[in-house]
Amino acid sequence: MPDQLEPDSILREITDLDARIGELRQAAGMPAPDLRATLDAALVELELALEALRALGADQSSSAGSSAAAETERRVLRTVFQDAPVPLFLIDRDTSVRRVNRQAAALLGTSPGYVSGKQFTAFCDLATRAALRSQLAGVVRTGRRRRVPVRLLGRERPVDAVVTLARVWIRGEPDPMVVAVAGAAAGAANGGAEDAGRQERKAPDRQERENAGRQEAAAKREAPAKAAPREPAPAAAPANPLPAAPRADEDETVATVVHRMDVLANAAELLMDEPVFNETVAVRRCARLLAAELADWAIVDLVGADTSPQAAAVPWQPGDAGPPDPAGVGGGRLQRQVVMGPDDERSVHAAQMIEKLDPAPGTLPASVFTTRQSTLRPHIEDLELLGTGPDGQPVCGTIGATTTMCVPIEEGDRCLGTITLASSGEHGPFDLMDLAVVQRLGRYLALVIRAARLYRRRAEVAETLQSSLLPRRLPAIPGVEVAAHYTAATHGAEVGGDFYDVFRTGDGWGMVLGDVCGKGEDAAAVTATARHGVRLMSRWRDDPAEVLSAVNHALLDEDRFVTAVMAGLKPGGDRVTITLGTAGHPPALVVRADGVIRTASRGGVPLGLFNDFEAGIDTVDLGPGDTLFLHSDGVLEACDLNRREFGQERLLETLAGTATASVQEMLDAVERALLDFCDGDLRDDVSMLALRVLPRELA
Structure with a gap:
């Protein structure tokens, strides 16, 4: 298929170009932007615009030669793709991942099925997403290969890599695709030192807890071995015994579990340590603990304290008359209560801005509140998932969030609000274990809020009755x-x-x-x-x-x-x-x-x-x-x-x-x-x- 554009596709190219230019502007305004990469991407967009102008009205060339080339490339892809010793991604022109090989999934610390269908840029840090989109568009349009430095969001921590982008034509597909080959970035050989540096950048209390968990796990594993008498060796051992699981991975897993249990124990102690239940104190303590132990940002949204039957939040079910009320079923309006994030100047300013934004319909907190279904987004594709600020910028982009989760705060048949966590992915995306911990904490918080509101209501009744006496x-x-x-x-x-x-x-x-x-x-x-x-x-x-x-x-x-x-x-x-x-x-x-x-x-x-x-x-x-x-x-x-x-x-x-x-x-x-x-x-x-x-x- 030729490089020239059909006249009917010019409008689509202009629309895509406009969207990518908007992303480049956002990337330039982010904390510590990669201005060189953004500039290179802007030049690519200029080249694309020039190509589009030149191609306007051009006729399509013969496709015979290209068909043979496409068939050849397809056979190569079939043979090489899964068994290639390097990570490979097959990407649509809209950056959706069509297919990945085992090496690529292992690089991200997940399964090929999870990666397929998602935006490739969702697995990259925010600083490089806009530039990467522009480079992908350039490869699709011009056919020239490009090498782009990216930071992939791996399961445990980000991975610095250089991605080589190459255009391929596949029979039956109306548009070209891109094969992305991920290789180690310069200096990646010193990954041990870099990992140590990242570990040092963790919150001190979180790091200490994880270290303590590893020590406890090691002690528990070794104690039985020391106490138990040695058993005689079996008469016949397998010729090729299975290798033992790596001890470091074992310690890491147990340490993670111990840390999550510690978070729940601390949460219970903080929430219940009040002679008189205080809703404001409980919510702030919960958000502060989560921001320190599990996430970079913790956001709590609540409905008012109206306990009338009309205000009870009843979950919407498929088949019910009318769609769910994003602002809160039964008239309860979800309002932002607390935003906890890093303590640097820029983050403090962002937190003050987010505190003034009540969850809008269609945002993640509003949807979770309406459906009462917890939601985990290990890799954020839509940066407007948490809404947009007064300046029109997505909240996720403002706080640098690449992974998020949201759970309802519910007790009995009422939903009182939501807890939303967001992180940059520096320590890996949120997983199901994180979600389970926050769900349990949401139930703890719901009980405290319910008790506090009942107590406050009784206190108000008592005060009114007392004043009448x-x-x-x-x-x-x-x-x-x-x-x-x-x-x-x-x-x-x-x-x-x-x-x-x-x-x-x-x-x-x-x-x-x-x-x-x-x-x-x-x-x-x-x-x-x-x-x-x-x-x-x-x-x-x-x-x-x-x-x-x-x-x-x-x-x-x-x-x-x-x-x-x-x-x-x-x-x-x-x-x-x-x-x-x-x-x-x-x-x-x-x-x-x-x-x-x-x-x-x-x-x-x-x-x-x-x-x-x-x-x-x-x-x-x-x-x-x-x-x-x-x-x-x-x-x-x-x-x-x-x-x-x-x-x-x-x-x-x-x-x-x-x-x-x-x-x-x-x-x-x-x-x-x-x-x-x-x-x-x-x-x-x-x-x-x-x-x-x-x-x-x-x-």
């Missing part, structure tokens, strides 16, 4: 300053039993602070009964002891008891008379303006226990600057790391030190002292209520 704002009482403070325990997501209230009575004002035994929804019901019961009974009775007695009868049918302290306020001139009723609660404290502190009388039994109820009673007089301080037992029982309680003395010291501050500043000071003492770890809810008599000029 406390007054939104305190009323303004003439002549006095009132402040309150509530701090929930740092552990658990249940509703606390603390409550307080300030309300108007028949001829004055009332204050109450109490604590229901236990937590949760049942305790919340009792809390509401106690708080509103005190407020309601105070409309008809002024004596706190009588009010508490009536509430006691209302709580006798409940299975929880309540401790409380109530104060009745009677303003008179510049002083306020306080009548106190106590039901098994820590006593009220009176902080005088000069810092002297008096403890009111104790007494009474908790509400809801006995029919025969009697409250502890006391009366105090407050002058200008004096403060009445009510608190729950969570203040006194807060513990430090040595399990020592905060106690009464520390509370009194804090109150005395803030006697002249505002009541709100006084409560803030007590809270700071508590959190400092227990290092922020409150085991019980804390409630405080304070009232101060204002001087006449401030009243």
Whole structure:
């Protein structure tokens, strides 16, 4: 077949040329580009354009001579191809691999069937792909042989080679093909030193783990041999025994398995090592571990925390009405959460850009999320597999990815998101063992996310219910300053039993602070009964002891008891008379303006226990600057790391030190002292209520 182009094929040649020029531009903008190879390829494209112009309208020449040559070349290919001692690839003009021999498959560390049908450039590093496409096009068009340096992505590590490209015509094929012969590049004889260098460039922790795995494997293999007694030799041994498997390969395989098991163990420890499940922390820990141990880049995408039935991700099945929703079945939209990559400046900039890109329909994460099927792409052919950036460049090209995988994060019947890993292929492509590890880790992460979202939802419900049990704002009482403070325990997501209230009575004002035994929804019901019961009974009775007695009868049918302290306020001139009723609660404290502190009388039994109820009673007089301080037992029982309680003395010291501050500043000071003492770890809810008599000029 002639070298000239038919007029009808000009359009195809122009389209192919445009695509290859675009790839050359991308290659020139990559990290550490091979500008010489890119320039050579650009010159080839110029030659092709010139040939296309010359061939426009040219007639085809006779094909008799070429047919004989083609038949000869075909016989040569049949004879030589499989038994050739060098790697051979038969490539279409669109760079698809039609056939490979055993040597070529061994060079890539895979099988001939896996290579066939894929783009030849998918087995080359990104820096040389664009130039290689142009050189292939040049060979197809001109018939002149070319030698191109490439870096083939082998199973264990890249292989530097020089590929000789030669055009062949095969009968029955409308277009010419190219035979690629791969040979060792200059300096490849020093492969041992180069391999050592590549090993040194591995992440230090990953290399240490692999070395440890090899040592452990060797120890396990040798230990039985040392311990077992020597058996007598068999009477007759085979004349040609099979050679033993190489020990180095054995160690390498076992080391890989040990390393993957170590990754899973570390993942479980990192994800579960949280006293309170935190989705953000878990996702970042998972991505950081994967980027350090298995890949160059780790990307996690998640849907929102909507747990309604409409948001449940149901996998699409063939035959279902309508195609799957790429944005997330049931309305859940897949959103980018975390991107972890190398820490060099360019990679950090790329990670920031990728974090802003939610998975688009048709990308690998969106497809895996929709189908809930893990996907392994050992060799990336489509660089837009992970989407394109704002600059129009493919994400795979930006991060230098040649191998990728993506697994769903799923628990039960819901898919919560995806984990995507990508690497340059420097340590070989991802394999099924890597995929199995990441699949298991995806299930671990799904369980943590589910627990975190349930915990957060319960915490939100508890917070809403708790706020409904406390007054939104305190009323303004003439002549006095009132402040309150509530701090929930740092552990658990249940509703606390603390409550307080300030309300108007028949001829004055009332204050109450109490604590229901236990937590949760049942305790919340009792809390509401106690708080509103005190407020309601105070409309008809002024004596706190009588009010508490009536509430006691209302709580006798409940299975929880309540401790409380109530104060009745009677303003008179510049002083306020306080009548106190106590039901098994820590006593009220009176902080005088000069810092002297008096403890009111104790007494009474908790509400809801006995029919025969009697409250502890006391009366105090407050002058200008004096403060009445009510608190729950969570203040006194807060513990430090040595399990020592905060106690009464520390509370009194804090109150005395803030006697002249505002009541709100006084409560803030007590809270700071508590959190400092227990290092922020409150085991019980804390409630405080304070009232101060204002001087006449401030009243």
